[in-house]
Amino acid sequence: MIRKREFAFLLLIVPALLFYLIFYLYPVVSTFAHSFTDWSLLKRSVHFIGLENYKQLFHDDVVLTGIKNSIIYAVIMTIVQNALAVPLAVALDKNLRSKNLLRMVFFAPAVLSPLVVGFLWSYIMSSLDYGPLNQMLTQIGLGSVNWLGEPKLALYSVILTQVWQWTGWAMVIYLANLQGISKELFEAAHIDGANGWKTFWNITLPLLVPSITINTVLSMIGGLKVFDIIFSMTSGGPGHATESIVTVLLQRAFTDSQLGYASALGVLFSLFVMVVTFLQLRLMKRWEVS
Amino acid sequence: MKKVFTVIASLFLLSSLMLAGCGKTDEAGSKENASGAAQSEKKVKIRIMGYNKEETRKSYLDYLKEKLPNVDIEFQFVDLKSFENMLRTQLAAGEGPDIFETSGSGAVYANAGYVEDLTDASFTSKYNDTGLMRYQGKVYTIPLQSWFEGIWYNKDIFEKQGLTPPKTWDEWMTIHEKLRQAGVKPQAMGAKSWEPMMKQSMGMLLNEFYTKPENKDFDAAFSEGTKKVSGNWNEVVSKWTETIQKGNITKDMLGIDYDQAQDEFATGKAAMWESGPWAAEALKQKNPNLNMGMFPIPGLTEGTGWLIGGPGSAFAVNKQSKHKDVAMQILELTATPEAQQALIKDNFGSSFLKGVDVQLPPEYEDSAAAFKEGHVYAPWITWPFGAIAEDYGKSLQEVLTGAKSVDDALKVLDDKAEQQRKSLKGN
Numbered sequence: 004m005i006r007k008r009e010f011a012f013l014l015l016i017v018p019a020l021l022f023y024l025i026f027y028l029y030p031v032v033s034t035f036a037h038s039f040t041d042w043s044l045l046k047r048s049v050h051f052i053g054l055e056n057y058k059q060l061f062h063d064d065v066v067l068t069g070i071k072n073s074i075i076y077a078v079i080m081t082i083v084q085n086a087l088a089v090p091l092a093v094a095l096d097k098n099l100r101s102k103n104l105l106r107m108v109f110f111a112p113a114v115l116s117p118l119v120v121g122f123l124w125s126y127i128m129s130s131l132d133y134g135p136l137n138q139m140l141t142q143i144g145l146g147s148v149n150w151l152g153e154p155k156l157a158l159y160s161v162i163l164t165q166v167w168q169w170t171g172w173a174m175v176i177y178l179a180n181l182q183g184i185s186k187e188l189f190e191a192a193h194i195d196g197a198n199g200w201k202t203f204w205n206i207t208l209p210l211l212v213p214s215i216t217i218n219t220v221l222s223m224i225g226g227l228k229v230f231d232i233i234f235s236m237t238s239g240g241p242g243h244a245t246e247s248i249v250t251v252l253l254q255r256a257f258t259d260s261q262l263g264y265a266s267a268l269g270v271l272f273s274l275f276v277m278v279v280t281f282l283q284l285r286l287m288k289r290w291e292v293s
Numbered sequence: 294m295k296k297v298f299t300v301i302a303s304l305f306l307l308s309s310l311m312l313a314g315c316g317k318t319d320e321a322g323s324k325e326n327a328s329g330a331a332q333s334e335k336k337v338k339i340r341i342m343g344y345n346k347e348e349t350r351k352s353y354l355d356y357l358k359e360k361l362p363n364v365d366i367e368f369q370f371v372d373l374k375s376f377e378n379m380l381r382t383q384l385a386a387g388e389g390p391d392i393f394e395t396s397g398s399g400a401v402y403a404n405a406g407y408v409e410d411l412t413d414a415s416f417t418s419k420y421n422d423t424g425l426m427r428y429q430g431k432v433y434t435i436p437l438q439s440w441f442e443g444i445w446y447n448k449d450i451f452e453k454q455g456l457t458p459p460k461t462w463d464e465w466m467t468i469h470e471k472l473r474q475a476g477v478k479p480q481a482m483g484a485k486s487w488e489p490m491m492k493q494s495m496g497m498l499l500n501e502f503y504t505k506p507e508n509k510d511f512d513a514a515f516s517e518g519t520k521k522v523s524g525n526w527n528e529v530v531s532k533w534t535e536t537i538q539k540g541n542i543t544k545d546m547l548g549i550d551y552d553q554a555q556d557e558f559a560t561g562k563a564a565m566w567e568s569g570p571w572a573a574e575a576l577k578q579k580n581p582n583l584n585m586g587m588f589p590i591p592g593l594t595e596g597t598g599w600l601i602g603g604p605g606s607a608f609a610v611n612k613q614s615k616h617k618d619v620a621m622q623i624l625e626l627t628a629t630p631e632a633q634q635a636l637i638k639d640n641f642g643s644s645f646l647k648g649v650d651v652q653l654p655p656e657y658e659d660s661a662a663a664f665k666e667g668h669v670y671a672p673w674i675t676w677p678f679g680a681i682a683e684d685y686g687k688s689l690q691e692v693l694t695g696a697k698s699v700d701d702a703l704k705v706l707d708d709k710a711e712q713q714r715k716s717l718k719g720n
């Protein structure tokens with residue numbers, strides 16, 4: 004009888020399993036298989052070419068720029084976003100009268116689509132005389148800055164907008180965690196004569212570690228995958244200065260029609276993200292335990 | 294009892310899921326039947342995908358709607374930035390539009406077997422041969438009005454500064470200088486896109502490279518792979534970079550997009566802007582008092598100059614289209630003088646349909662001599678490759694920032710072309 008019952012449960016899994024197989028496992032396996040071929044949208048036949056695509060990847064300057072930029076983007080986003088979100092959450096957890104309004108204000112940008120944010124900011128950061136940001140800077144005597152047109156600066160301009168957009172989102176997760184910390188701990192610390200800084204360092208921060216893990220891992224993965232904001236703000240330009248792994252992937256796959264080659268980049272990219280996430284989780288776990 | 298209940302419940306759930314699936318296919322099936330049985334009552338849906346905005350095709354679409362009341366025409370505009378990506382993905386998935394806009398012969402799509410062979414279609418012979426671009430001897434695309442672009446200039450500013458459209462490159466450089474001294478931004482450019490610099494450097498090539506008799510067949514040789522741009526274009530493109538050294542094209546422009554540059558020109562903040570007739574309507578909307586004209590890109594020696602352009606955009610029919618007959622009917626209708634005039638009305642150009650006369654509007658008078666000589670050409674649309682002009686344009690952005698030399702930029706173009714030749718050959 005037990006067997007029959009288990010069979011019934013197994014049946015319940017089938018729809019989800021099918022969905023997983025068709026929309027996740029099949030594309031992954033297929034991408035992996037195609038990464039060893041010269042599959043192209045420009046022709047009908049496909050040939051096995053071994054590791055040729057992978058070898059080529061390391062000689063493709065634009066791919067290397069993309070990898071470099073994605074790493075810079077992900078690391079800066081992870082550090083800055085969280086370094087700002089933790090104090091922000093602690094501040095907005097205090098009994099301020101305007102705390103709900105402020106929470107909303109900081110969270111609001113996260114509701115917008117990155118494409119909308121991108122178009123808005125590329126207008127704000129325009130190097131034209133009437134670009135609002137430059138107009139402001141000129142008025143206070145700082146002169147105008149070529150935010151998106153200067154290749155050395157463009158990537159950091161994009162990062163600036165994303166910190167603005169996503170810090171509030173990380174803040175909300177920290178807030179939820181903070182509200183779960185027992186008030187007694189703070190009271191006890193207060194009685195023992197601990198000041199604000201000590202309380203933060205010895206009570207708040209250690210108890211926030213679970214959400215720090217979640218937030219840093221998520222922003223690292225999200226950062227490595229960055230695409231939409233770059234597409235809408237710079238299209239990878241000027242030249243290839245702000246290209247990310249995914250913008251290059253898209254170009255190679257569809258503009259150049261080299262699907263096999265792009266698959267190889269996709270496989271390599273997935274492996275890379277997996278390794279980074281694994282290492283990061285290990286590191287954070289160690290911190291959580293101690 | 295409980296166990297029986299679980300089994301029944303799960304079976305019920307599963308069957309409802311399956312039924313839901315069936316329901317969908319049933320519905321789709323019956324819809325198709327209905328449209329087959331009563332075609333006169335139900336509208337056929339045709340999707341046209343283009344990279345020219347709907348407003349530049351409005352009169353033409355209205356004309357089609359009037360002539361084909363039973364067809365529901367959906368015009369889908371996709372920005373050129375992602376047009377090819379979207380189109381190719383849709384075609385590869387078998388879900389492409391019925392008709393799509395493309396430039397040139399449609400070689401890339403023909404090679405992959407995505408487009409209908411139109412060589413023997415009834416309407417093809419109604420076009421002048423100059424407008425029909427062939428790939429391996431066959432016609433896959435039907436030309437719309439010709440496409441050209443040159444330098445728009447603000448006539449009022451020019452008059453105020455005592456300037457006239459340039460006849461030579463040096464004159465053009467002097468005009469920039471004089472305008473700058475007068476406190477007017479000489480040229481607006483949306484160099485955030487790879488297009489404008491690519492096109493202006495091509496303007497120099499048209500004047501100084503393609504006019505030489507020994508380079509007459511250069512594009513064919515480049516397509517084949519027997520000639521490279523490196524070693525051929527270097528001198529001319531290097532000469533073109535003079536406009537960067539003189540500060541006519543600046544790094545600031547890399548932070549400006551097409552629409553923002555258009556604004557600058559429309560509001561009189563800049564005296565010149567490189568674009569085409571499709572922008573005329575938008576410019577007049579933004580500034581009804583704008584008094585503008587277009588001159589061709591001048592060469593080193595005095596002459597008519599050259600406009601960038603050609604047969605330009607054309608329509609191709611998707612081979613997998615479910616309503617191919619209707620798509621062909623639309624092309625048949627397009628091959629009428631009325632449809633051609635409607636196309637020209639919203640976006641000026643000449644027609645390739647036999648027997649259609651087009652009056653040159655006053656804005657283009659400064660380009661009349663170039664038109665007369667047939668000095669309108671765009672090298673890259675004759676190449677049977679994908680979007681490699683984009684890679685060249687992006688390299689020119691790097692030339693502007695100083696990250697690349699002209700030689701490097703041309704090498705990028707050669708490498709990309711070689712890659713594409715290889716994958717085209719591997720059929």
